[in-house]
Amino acid sequence: MKDASRTPPPLRDPSFRRSAALLRAFLNEQEDPEHCYTLLARDAADQVQRYVPLKDRVVVDVGGGTGYFAREFRRRGAETYLFEPDPRALTPAGHRPPEGSVLADGYLLPLADGAADVCFSSNVLEHVADPQTFLSEMVRVTRPGGLIYVSFTNWFSPWGGHEWAPWHYLGADRGRRRFERRTGRSAKHTVGENLFPIHVGTTLRQVREREDVAVVSARARYWPLLPSLPPRIPVLREFVTWNLLLILRRCP
Numbered sequence: 001m002k003d004a005s006r007t008p009p010p011l012r013d014p015s016f017r018r019s020a021a022l023l024r025a026f027l028n029e030q031e032d033p034e035h036c037y038t039l040l041a042r043d044a045a046d047q048v049q050r051y052v053p054l055k056d057r058v059v060v061d062v063g064g065g066t067g068y069f070a071r072e073f074r075r076r077g078a079e080t081y082l083f084e085p086d087p088r089a090l091t092p093a094g095h096r097p098p099e100g101s102v103l104a105d106g107y108l109l110p111l112a113d114g115a116a117d118v119c120f121s122s123n124v125l126e127h128v129a130d131p132q133t134f135l136s137e138m139v140r141v142t143r144p145g146g147l148i149y150v151s152f153t154n155w156f157s158p159w160g161g162h163e164w165a166p167w168h169y170l171g172a173d174r175g176r177r178r179f180e181r182r183t184g185r186s187a188k189h190t191v192g193e194n195l196f197p198i199h200v201g202t203t204l205r206q207v208r209e210r211e212d213v214a215v216v217s218a219r220a221r222y223w224p225l226l227p228s229l230p231p232r233i234p235v236l237r238e239f240v241t242w243n244l245l246l247i248l249r250r251c252p
């Protein structure tokens with residue numbers, strides 16, 4: 001008999017099996033968010049663990065939402081803290097925030113310099129108006145030699161407009177209006193309010209210019225093969241990377 005509580009073995013990254021499983025879970029996110037975010041959290045924790053063991057390390061999840069990632073880090077033995085400014089995201093109906101949750105903004109984390117071994121942020125950068133300041137705060141709270149994991153969906157990604165993708169290719173206002181007309185629902189995201197166009201090339205350049213971090217890896221987060229290739233190809237990278245994952249090391 002199958003043991004439902006057993007954690008399945010990690011999916012090899014990169015691989016077509018992993019990408020297909022993530023895509024299936026994402027397409028089914030509305031019906032089964034639990035499965036989607038549990039899978040994504042396990043996948044991200046596996047990615048972090050490739051660079052640093054998690055047991056007994058201090059992990060900070062910035063913009064952690066409902067806490068799937070924080071719970072997964074904690075399950076793997078990390079002392080985990082989640083910072084989230086939106087109380088509705090932190091405690092949706094029927095959910096209790098995970099242990100170590102703090103209502104706080106990522107621009108101003110209530111943490112001492114160098115407090116974290118790992119500073120983690122998944123899919124938040126495109127939701128802040130000033131991603132470089134947000135990133136600076138992540139760097140500040142990471143100890144020298146510590147790891148920073150930051151990923152985001154860039155604007156020209158097929159998912160750049162979020163719920164109104166791919167109509168964002170028509171422009172932010174037209175795309176949003178088209179979504180509302182076709183579905184009869186209000187869009188969750190508005191450009192300039194809670195969604196900001198962010199680009200792969202510009203972000204890579206800005207991060208490489210920084211003296212306080214070294215880029216360990218820049219890759220297409222969900223790609224099934226050669227994930228480091230798409231972010232290297234000017235122009236094309238804006239359309240095919242889909243979601244850029246940066247692994248950075250805090251310089252001593």
Ligand SMILES: C[S@@+](CC[C@H](N)C(=O)[O-])C[C@H]1O[C@@H](n2cnc3c(N)ncnc32)[C@H](O)[C@@H]1O
Pocket residue numbers: 037062063064065066083084085086089104105106107121122123124127128
């Ligand atoms: C798309 S959700 C991502 C949630 C989770 N990290 C994930 O990957 O599933 C974006 C999150 O960023 C949060 N956020 C927006 N602005 C923020 C800020 N200034 N500081 C920290 N989090 C922020 C939102 O409240 C929201 O929970």
